[in-house]
Amino acid sequence: MSHSTEAAPSPAFLAEETRRYHHFITLALWLAVVTGAEIVLIFLPVPMPVVLTVLSLMSAGKFFAVILWFMHLIYDKRLLFWIFVGALMLAFATFTGLLALLSPDRIDPKWFS
């Protein structure tokens, strides 16, 4: 952290920040609406696979909306995007691998008791 001795932001920069500000407000409203919809969805008499798919899509939508806009990935360098997406893919591969390898029909749960 340092002392501020820099010039004031340019009008173009301020205009861009103001545009982003409006994006943030719109996004916050959408996030609140989607979260509300998720809670309603789990109590609806809809088949479980459908609910699970829609919930997953809604969560993924919220997840990527926050990283793209609130975390500025949509405005920043692409390298940052790929660093994060790379880690995300590794995490998802770990998740898929664990669930595939350690399913109840392939192991004896007594091993863990």
Add this chain to the structure above:
Amino acid sequence: MSENAAAHDAPTSTGIDHKKLIMWLFLASDCMFFGTLISTHLLYRKLYPAGFTDAEGHQRFIQNLFNIELTSFSTFILLMSSFLMALAVSAMHKGQIKSFRRNVLGVIFFGLIFLGCQVFEFTHFYHQGLTIQNSVLGSTFYVLTGTHGTHVAIGVLWLILMYFYSFTGKLGGHVGALDVEVAGLYWHFVDIVWIIIFTAVYLVEYLGPNGFWGTGLPAVTK
């Protein structure tokens, strides 16, 4: 992704400020860390759908413990704190220190509410018989949500320090805005992790009459 970013390139080989790059690398590693914790919880939920046995020897189901209203409230609070953090970063980019302080105070307040909800939830679960030691479910649940809560607590502490630091007059200009942006990245990450936890750990327990994982029993006994 905008190539307008080139207009604000940092004087580094990547064109990205080192602090920001390091934070993204840290978040990438933390992403894998939480990915493993969430995977572990889901895996053991699949292996042990029966829940846990309380101190009196009664079989209990996690679905009956969860309070979806409380968790939804804390989720909403965390999402709105992320919104305020985005506004705080925007204010710092525009050099509006007072607006930054207002928004950061809001983030801190919301973060403390979230932590309060989590402490309440843990206490309630503990009194209902779910401990970190008495079941695999308890172990994975407390480790996962507790690790996330620790991240929130660190974020709150970081923002409190930044709030007071702003009164010294040293938090300003491009470097100050970058410091706030890096803190903001951490806070938003905590938010996105909760987005996944909320769905994968809490909401799925409400699917169907006995939750997505079932009870592990031949008949519905809820």
